[in-house]
Amino acid sequence: MTTRPRLADVAARAGVSMKTVSNVINDFEHVSPQMRARVQAAIEEIGYRPNLSARNLALGRAGMIALVVPQLDMPYFAALAGQVLEAAARSNWVVLIQQSAGDPTVERDALAGHFPQRMDGLILSSQRIGPAELRERTDRTPLVMLGERNYQGLVQHVAIDNVAAAQTAVQHLIDTGRQRIALIGSSPTDRRHPRLRGYRQALRAAGLPERADWIKPIRSNLGEEGERQMAELLAENPGSPPDAVFCVTDWVALGVIRALQTHGLRVPDDVAVVGFDDIPYGRAATPTLTTISPDRSAIARMAVASLDAQLTALTTGTSYQVSDQQASYQLIIRESTTGSHTKSIQ
Numbered sequence: 001m002t003t004r005p006r007l008a009d010v011a012a013r014a015g016v017s018m019k020t021v022s023n024v025i026n027d028f029e030h031v032s033p034q035m036r037a038r039v040q041a042a043i044e045e046i047g048y049r050p051n052l053s054a055r056n057l058a059l060g061r062a063g064m065i066a067l068v069v070p071q072l073d074m075p076y077f078a079a080l081a082g083q084v085l086e087a088a089a090r091s092n093w094v095v096l097i098q099q100s101a102g103d104p105t106v107e108r109d110a111l112a113g114h115f116p117q118r119m120d121g122l123i124l125s126s127q128r129i130g131p132a133e134l135r136e137r138t139d140r141t142p143l144v145m146l147g148e149r150n151y152q153g154l155v156q157h158v159a160i161d162n163v164a165a166a167q168t169a170v171q172h173l174i175d176t177g178r179q180r181i182a183l184i185g186s187s188p189t190d191r192r193h194p195r196l197r198g199y200r201q202a203l204r205a206a207g208l209p210e211r212a213d214w215i216k217p218i219r220s221n222l223g224e225e226g227e228r229q230m231a232e233l234l235a236e237n238p239g240s241p242p243d244a245v246f247c248v249t250d251w252v253a254l255g256v257i258r259a260l261q262t263h264g265l266r267v268p269d270d271v272a273v274v275g276f277d278d279i280p281y282g283r284a285a286t287p288t289l290t291t292i293s294p295d296r297s298a299i300a301r302m303a304v305a306s307l308d309a310q311l312t313a314l315t316t317g318t319s320y321q322v323s324d325q326q327a328s329y330q331l332i333i334r335e336s337t338t339g340s341h342t343k344s345i346q
Contacts, residue, residue: 005048014042065121075279083300104128113139121307142310144303156322166198178244182214185248226255250275272337287335298327
């Protein structure tokens with residue numbers, strides 16, 4: 001039976017103390033580069049793997065964080081979860097993933113720290129939690145909120161600039177010559193919706209009129225909802241439909257394209273369509289879907305790094321200043337707006 005290499009074996013191979021090996025494994029800054037390289041070489045030579053449970057215990061950590069998202073069967077959240085798993089692994093965290101299905105009770109329980117075991121941190125993509133709930137929160141578990149909602153600086157928040165991204169998408173439609181641009185995925189009375197705000201800013205900057213009857217809400221983030229609202233919009237405008245549609249998600253956009261095609265309209269020749277999120281299905285659709293692509297990897301890295309910094313501040317009694325962090329995005333131009341070519345615009 002092969003004995004698993006121990007910390008003492010690494011110390012003997014490197015000719016250093018066990019304390020030095022521990023300092024290297026825990027990435028303490030006061031170890032010299034030469035000593036760090038020596039210990040790391042010994043670790044690789046004998047195949048030593050740290051006992052993460054013991055390491056986390058020594059650091060006062062549970063070794064686990066929670067990620068709560070609305071729907072894991074949605075490609076955006078599935079891809080985001082994968083990125084969080086990768087980022088967390090680099091910080092030696094295991095991730096508990098929970099689906100809220102938009103249920104406010106599930107989200108509030110997560111916010112209150114109601115998990116089967118202690119968590120080092122929580123990353124929450126919420127559809128229901130607002131500033132009021134955050135002000136009332138008493139749980140001290142480090143927290144990062146994701147998504148497009150405005151949390152008024154009360155908590156660490158990681159997202160892209162949804163207003164600017166939406167404006168970029170609509171400006172692209174304008175640049176291709178479209179002037180009758182509808183929006184599907186928000187209500188004309190929802191002034192807080194950042195993607196609606198970006199849509200309006202682009203129209204205003206171009207001197208184009210905004211029609212309230214061309215701004216259609218959705219009940220859920222489904223292709224069927226996009227198809228239903230697009231069909232309704234076409235029925236209301238039989239002689240002069242929009243020549244472009246900005247959709248607040250790719251799922252909605254794919255439903256919009258289906259409705260246009262079943263009504264005999266060509267995309268993009270008759271109506272151009274832009275989505276948001278860059279889900280994989282958009283790359284395989286006919287036509288392929290122009291979309292806003294958020295940097296999900298950066299969002300995950302920022303969120304995990306913030307939890308790490310918050311936990312360190314909590315355990316050392318130092319302060320941590322929450323902020324709004326913004327990841328980058330790209331406009332990915334595909335067939336649904338220009339026909340045949342694909343390119344990315346930062």
